[in-house]
Amino acid sequence: MAGRYQTIAEDLRQLIAAGNWRAGEKLPPETELASLYRASLPTLRGALDLLQAEGLVEKFQGRGNFVRRPGDRxxxxxxxxxxxxxxxxxxxxxxxxxxxxxxxxxxxxxxxxxxxxxxxxxxxxxxxxxxxxxxxxxxxxxxxxxxxxxxxxxxxxxxxxxxxxxxxxxxxxxxxxxxxxxxxxxxxxxxxxxxxxxxxxxxxxxxxxxxxxxxxxxxxxxxxxxxxxxxxxxxxxxxxxxx
Incomplete structure (x- = not known):
């Protein structure tokens, strides 16, 4: 059974694919996303870590999480x-x-x-x-x-x-x-x-x-x-x- 963070990651993945956030665009703050999904910050960050590992999201210290531009390798x-x-x-x-x-x-x-x-x-x-x-x-x-x-x-x-x-x-x-x-x-x-x-x-x-x-x-x-x-x-x- 998928963990809570995996469920959140899948929902964020679908929202990104649907164009809710375009390449290079900043995601909502982690506290806001955690509240939206009624999850703890560690759980929410686990979901974002998973998306980072897949190359969908990039985190910049002090700036937040951004949708990665495709082909940016x-x-x-x-x-x-x-x-x-x-x-x-x-x-x-x-x-x-x-x-x-x-x-x-x-x-x-x-x-x-x-x-x-x-x-x-x-x-x-x-x-x-x-x-x-x-x-x-x-x-x-x-x-x-x-x-x-x-x-x-x-x-x-x-x-x-x-x-x-x-x-x-x-x-x-x-x-x-x-x-x-x-x-x-x-x-x-x-x-x-x-x-x-x-x-x-x-x-x-x-x-x-x-x-x-x-x-x-x-x-x-x-x-x-x-x-x-x-x-x-x-x-x-x-x-x-x-x-």
Missing amino acids: TVYDSARHTSDRPPTPGSALRVSVEVRRVKASGDVATLLQVRAGSLLTEQEYVSIAGASVRSVARLYVPLKVAKLGRPEGALSPWGDNVRELLTAAGVHVASTVERVTSRLPSAEEREVFRSPAPVLAVERTSMDVTGQVVEGAFLFLPGDRAEAVFTTRKRVEELEQAG
Whole structure:
């Protein structure tokens, strides 16, 4: 049997579909909705959380709940790594970066295949559209590989600027492996993304021609505002050999 919050969510879902509130329009205050449905605030918020996870509603701290605009998603595209398609920043995104020196913790050390405590450069990229955080990317490069400074010019939300810095330092990426998982958000991620929706987590490692890991990255995207696209290409000579 459906819970009370699910019943409220279904009614709100139908009202949105019927056009009672248009895309981008603010819903009535939570206290007003709770009174309308004769429900407690926690129950009403449970219904709104469900609609947030479905991508129908977006909550902005201090402003309220709004009907999400359709197609309002950030695309993580693997094809940006190909040599004939240089990385470009998201046109609708504002991207900021923080650069610092850190010591490799357990999970980062494992990703980079270095000893725990090894010195690294960490670059953290945060992308925002409107008042909504769309992605957080943390990239790591061992100091023994290259000593990187702050990137210049337009910033990529995925931290692809690190590739340019590595190339300038004489380090060339030969291959990249990306592992994508979906999981429930941590308390910190739920607060940052202002959403209870599952998180798309991308674990990325890049190697040079010798197989040495020269870059590692952890990317986090709210699942109700993002999608991942992966493109596979074959070299022309491989296609010719295949007949």
